[in-house]
Amino acid sequence: MATGALVKSTKLCLYTLHGAKATASQCRTFTTQLTDQQQSIQDLCRRFSKKNLRPNASKLDLAGRFPFDEIKKLTDLGLMGANVDEEYGGLGLDYLSLAIAVEELSRGCASTGMIVSIHNFLYANLVNEKGTEEQKEQFLRDFTKGSIGCFSLSEPGAGSDAASINTKAIQDGDYWVLKGKKSWVSSAIEGSATTVFATFDPDLRHKGIACFLVPLDAEGVFRGKKEPIIGVRAVTACDLTLEDVRIPKSYMVGEPGDGFKIAMEQLDQGRIGIAAHAVGIAQAALDTAINYAKERVAFGKSLTRLPSVKDRLTDMSILVETARLLTYRAATNVSTKNSAMAKYVSGRNAAAVADHCVQILGGRGLSTDYDAERHFRDARGTQIYGGVTDIQKRLIGHYLLKENDAL
Ligand code: COS
Numbered sequence: 001m002a003t004g005a006l007v008k009s010t011k012l013c014l015y016t017l018h019g020a021k022a023t024a025s026q027c028r029t030f031t032t033q034l035t036d037q038q039q040s041i042q043d044l045c046r047r048f049s050k051k052n053l054r055p056n057a058s059k060l061d062l063a064g065r066f067p068f069d070e071i072k073k074l075t076d077l078g079l080m081g082a083n084v085d086e087e088y089g090g091l092g093l094d095y096l097s098l099a100i101a102v103e104e105l106s107r108g109c110a111s112t113g114m115i116v117s118i119h120n121f122l123y124a125n126l127v128n129e130k131g132t133e134e135q136k137e138q139f140l141r142d143f144t145k146g147s148i149g150c151f152s153l154s155e156p157g158a159g160s161d162a163a164s165i166n167t168k169a170i171q172d173g174d175y176w177v178l179k180g181k182k183s184w185v186s187s188a189i190e191g192s193a194t195t196v197f198a199t200f201d202p203d204l205r206h207k208g209i210a211c212f213l214v215p216l217d218a219e220g221v222f223r224g225k226k227e228p229i230i231g232v233r234a235v236t237a238c239d240l241t242l243e244d245v246r247i248p249k250s251y252m253v254g255e256p257g258d259g260f261k262i263a264m265e266q267l268d269q270g271r272i273g274i275a276a277h278a279v280g281i282a283q284a285a286l287d288t289a290i291n292y293a294k295e296r297v298a299f300g301k302s303l304t305r306l307p308s309v310k311d312r313l314t315d316m317s318i319l320v321e322t323a324r325l326l327t328y329r330a331a332t333n334v335s336t337k338n339s340a341m342a343k344y345v346s347g348r349n350a351a352a353v354a355d356h357c358v359q360i361l362g363g364r365g366l367s368t369d370y371d372a373e374r375h376f377r378d379a380r381g382t383q384i385y386g387g388v389t390d391i392q393k394r395l396i397g398h399y400l401l402k403e404n405d406a407l
Helices: 003-019 036-063 068-076 095-108 110-130 133-139 202-208 259-295 307-332 336-366 372-381 389-403
Strands: 149-152 168-172 175-186 193-199 209-215 221-223 237-248
Touching (some): 036 095, 068 110, 110 175, 110 193, 110 259, 110 372, 149 175, 209 259, 259 336
Antiparallel strands (some): 168 175
């Protein structure tokens, strides 16, 4: 099928699905059975990924080039507003549908999957769920139609310890003035707006943080150079310097002091996105390993018939499936513990599966002519961005003890 026809038919398919939508806020009992709608999203994104993403993934990665054409097609399919309410141009799908989409897209191109994940889980869903009508008009409607949104929390001096951010918010009448530096802001080079978390009183720690929506063309916003990262190289992350950026007070999400809670709640969602992204990368590494093992002959037979390789492929498959189950559970029953556990396991498993994949390809596993080394590089970051593994473990331990009245 020609690309145009595929896009047209898949778009129709999504709109049909939308007629019977389940909203993101609907929380269902976890079951391994996908609904017809979720199954259709999976089929659609799997086909899209295979046809439109996988063929160019290596080229985009090596060039470190943002996937403009691919994101445009995904926008046309509605997937850049997957959970957003219909009245703002979104598809109103549930979180699991978005997680499945991110997984399938990441399977074809990890960078594209990550861009979709961050835009939806960390930006569009925040505005959709917490923004005022006025904020949604300005910071959401166009963001389901092609504008890209970002999430700015981390700073050069504050990553895991998010409550210690140092970007200042100073009130000046009906305006707030923001000054400071944000780091690792994904898609900021192409993006049109970002959330900014800033402190209006550092002595209050997390209670002194507010969340703002900031147009990236506002006076005083300066983008840094693209970070030269080892994986997901088509994602353009950079610093954002805020030099006396003056914004109306109506751009604040919630009340002063709500910012930390907003950031944490959004990260609970964002971690589901990263977990799904990691599952997609792990599945891609398993695909690559199986395809190679089927073709490659050693000791007079196909690699798949060697017990050591079969054992490795079996381990890989178990790692992928366990990560997927935890991710789907987290997307169905969103909680800090479920999303931390999904992210922790999926990131760790993706790194292990990608390592097995390199090993099965042997010398070719080290070559950029093959996909294995890209999966290996792409997998590594999933244990870092969205909150490092150590933080996920701390969260899981905290809630485990809390649930057992053992804190
Ligand atoms: N949802 C809602 N509220 C939350 C929350 C969540 N997931 N997590 C914490 N809070 C609230 C707490 O309930 C507490 O509120 P009260 O003061 O009303 O009791 C407040 O926030 C402070 O919580 P806590 O004491 O646990 O905060 P800490 O400073 O100890 O930080 C961690 C907690 C480490 C979990 C947090 O800083 C974090 O997630 N760090 C990682 C950041 C990250 O992932 N960065 C990458 C971003 S990608 S750009």
